[in-house]
Amino acid sequence: MIIPHPLLGPRDAQEFVYLGDASLLDRPDWQHPEAGSAYYEYLYLRDNPAGVHRELWFHEQGDRSWLVVTRDTTTHEILSAELASQVALSKEPVR
Amino acid sequence: MAYSGFRLIREALTGHKGWKPAWRDPEPQAHYDVVVVGGGGHGLATAHYLAKNFGKTRIAVLEKGWIGGGNVGRNTTIIRSNYLLPGNEPFYELSLQLWEGLEQDLNYNAMVSQRGIMNLFHTDAQRDAFRRRGNSMILHGSDAELLDREGVKREAPFLNFDNARFPIKGALMHRRGGTVRHDAVAWGYARSADRYGVDIIQNCEVTGFKIENGKIRGVETSRGTIGAEKVGVAVAGSSGKVMSYAGLRLPIESHVLQAFVSEGLKPMIPGVITFGAGHFYVSQSDKGGLVFGGDIDGYNTYAQRGNLPVVEDVCEGGMAIMPMIGRTRLLRMWGGIMDMSMDGSPIIDRTPIEGLYFNGGWCYGGFKATPASGLTFAHLLATGGPHATAEALRFDRFEKGLMIDEKGAGAQPNLH
Numbered sequence: 001m002i003i004p005h006p007l008l009g010p011r012d013a014q015e016f017v018y019l020g021d022a023s024l025l026d027r028p029d030w031q032h033p034e035a036g037s038a039y040y041e042y043l044y045l046r047d048n049p050a051g052v053h054r055e056l057w058f059h060e061q062g063d064r065s066w067l068v069v070t071r072d073t074t075t076h077e078i079l080s081a082e083l084a085s086q087v088a089l090s091k092e093p094v095r
Numbered sequence: 096m097a098y099s100g101f102r103l104i105r106e107a108l109t110g111h112k113g114w115k116p117a118w119r120d121p122e123p124q125a126h127y128d129v130v131v132v133g134g135g136g137h138g139l140a141t142a143h144y145l146a147k148n149f150g151k152t153r154i155a156v157l158e159k160g161w162i163g164g165g166n167v168g169r170n171t172t173i174i175r176s177n178y179l180l181p182g183n184e185p186f187y188e189l190s191l192q193l194w195e196g197l198e199q200d201l202n203y204n205a206m207v208s209q210r211g212i213m214n215l216f217h218t219d220a221q222r223d224a225f226r227r228r229g230n231s232m233i234l235h236g237s238d239a240e241l242l243d244r245e246g247v248k249r250e251a252p253f254l255n256f257d258n259a260r261f262p263i264k265g266a267l268m269h270r271r272g273g274t275v276r277h278d279a280v281a282w283g284y285a286r287s288a289d290r291y292g293v294d295i296i297q298n299c300e301v302t303g304f305k306i307e308n309g310k311i312r313g314v315e316t317s318r319g320t321i322g323a324e325k326v327g328v329a330v331a332g333s334s335g336k337v338m339s340y341a342g343l344r345l346p347i348e349s350h351v352l353q354a355f356v357s358e359g360l361k362p363m364i365p366g367v368i369t370f371g372a373g374h375f376y377v378s379q380s381d382k383g384g385l386v387f388g389g390d391i392d393g394y395n396t397y398a399q400r401g402n403l404p405v406v407e408d409v410c411e412g413g414m415a416i417m418p419m420i421g422r423t424r425l426l427r428m429w430g431g432i433m434d435m436s437m438d439g440s441p442i443i444d445r446t447p448i449e450g451l452y453f454n455g456g457w458c459y460g461g462f463k464a465t466p467a468s469g470l471t472f473a474h475l476l477a478t479g480g481p482h483a484t485a486e487a488l489r490f491d492r493f494e495k496g497l498m499i500d501e502k503g504a505g506a507q508p509n510l511h
């Protein structure tokens with residue numbers, strides 16, 4: 001798989017480390033009264049969709065940036081890649 | 096028709112004209128007592144034990160493709176009872192004992208071959224960890240033997256003992272472990288279930304559940320609606336997709352695991368050998384091909400194929416411990432979709448929906464579990480309560496902090 005890095009252009013997926021569903025960017029508020037169950041869902045439960053999936057990849061062998069990659073889990077086609085920092089700043093819920 | 100040596104001779108003398116299909120091809124009925132979704136090893140075994148041990152009738156197994164087309168026909172056929180933790184090891188020991196009597200139980204030759212498994216170790220720390228694991232196995236009624244370097248040499252003289260980076264210092268030997276012909280497991284369970292009257296319905300994809308007032312009423316399928324008192328889902332890598340039809344999110348991610356077979360070679364590898372420093376394991380099939388594999392690719396996927404970096408990684412592991420395979424040609428490679436759970440251990444449990452039961456999260460170790468998984472899932476479906484050896488394999492262990500985490504590595508869907 002080739003990941004279109006927003007700064008570095010097309011890079012081999014082998015340079016990256018995979019983390020998982022991009023909803024991991026939405027860390028729950030630890031002070032919330034329901035934080036226990038929110039963290040259970042955050043840590044363990046996944047949508048795990050067959051189809052379009054937004055996911056976190058870390059460019060370990062490159063510029064060490066985190067990307068949000070949108071990829072089809074049924075074909076491995078990569079639809080887009082954005083800097084995770086910008087996705088987080090844009091404050092749109094990722095899931 | 097029971098299979099026997101006598102039968103074989105009779106058929107040989109009469110031109111093999113008397114063999115009948117091993118199972119029927121029935122039309123789905125409107126209603127069943129129990130519907131099992133997924134005609135893999137686990138679904139078919141569940142149907143067999145439901146009928147045989149619990150006397151249930153009116154059972155259907157619904158399979159979207161053909162039985163044996165999923166992971167049960169894609170795995171590297173290794174069976175073993177060499178786990179560490181109390182929640183796991185009694186379960187896998189039960190499974191190994193069921194394997195030992197499987198062919199008589201099913202009247203089917205599944206080529207169960209207890210040829211032994213050697214887990215190599217390469218450091219002193221690893222030796223200590225394997226000694227501990229071996230002790231745990233023995234305490235749970237399994238068998239384990241710690242081999243030193245000379246002991247490994249006697250078993251497998253062809254290994255690269257003096258690899259500069261990962262010298263082989265010994266191995267944990269599990270002699271009752273081995274291999275089983277995977278397709279024959281699916282076919283054997285299917286034939287047996289069919290003989291007890293179970294309807295095995297192929298080309299029948301479940302596309303939704305009929306749920307009323309929090310209770311299951313049946314399933315929607317590509318061949319129409321089928322009513323059911325109870326539904327058991329055992330769809331392995333498709334768990335996330337199928338359970339989403341019931342609105343459930345699981346502690347599971349779907350990943351691809353690849354496997355490889357080389358051209359046929361003369362017999363040389365006595366049992367199963369695993370590399371302790373990289374991810375590589377190998378056995379030799381009765382046809383002579385080297386059957387081997389390694390790590391999952393590592394990203395979410397439902398595509399039943401992997402990518403080349405893992406191929407390279409697996410072959411590098413092979414070359415590190417047995418350079419003699421360097422000139423061997425690969426014949427085939429393929430992928431299967433694994434239901435990777437968040438602690439590396441499976442789930443056999445009720446769901447919040449009454450009458451809907453779940454069996455999954457097998458990661459890449461579910462083939463060896465097939466008989467125990469079928470037996471304990473049948474127990475759950477028939478009685479509504481967990482089988483004694485599967486009590487720890489529940490959904491709420493994540494919320495309660497009761498993970499069965501063989502690796503001690505925390506919440507990660509890429510363990511084993």
Ligand SMILES: Cc1cc2nc3c(=O)[nH]c(=O)nc-3n(C[C@H](O)[C@H](O)[C@H](O)COP(=O)(O)OP(=O)(O)OC[C@H]3O[C@@H](n4cnc5c(N)ncnc54)[C@H](O)[C@@H]3O)c2cc1C
Pocket residue numbers: 132133134135136137138157158159160161162163164165166167168169170171172173174299300301302329330331332333337352353354388429430431432433457458459460461462463464
């Ligand atoms: C490459 C590879 C190597 C492996 N090696 C080993 C090993 O050496 N030892 C070991 O113990 N384990 C191994 N495993 C793991 C093992 O194969 C699986 O954990 C186990 O087979 C899963 O259970 P199953 O047989 O029921 O799955 P499957 O055979 O995958 O059965 C699930 C079935 O459900 C069907 N299904 C899916 N969705 C639907 C639907 N909507 N409606 C109807 N049917 C549906 C599928 O078509 C499939 O036939 C390996 C797996 C792979 C891929």
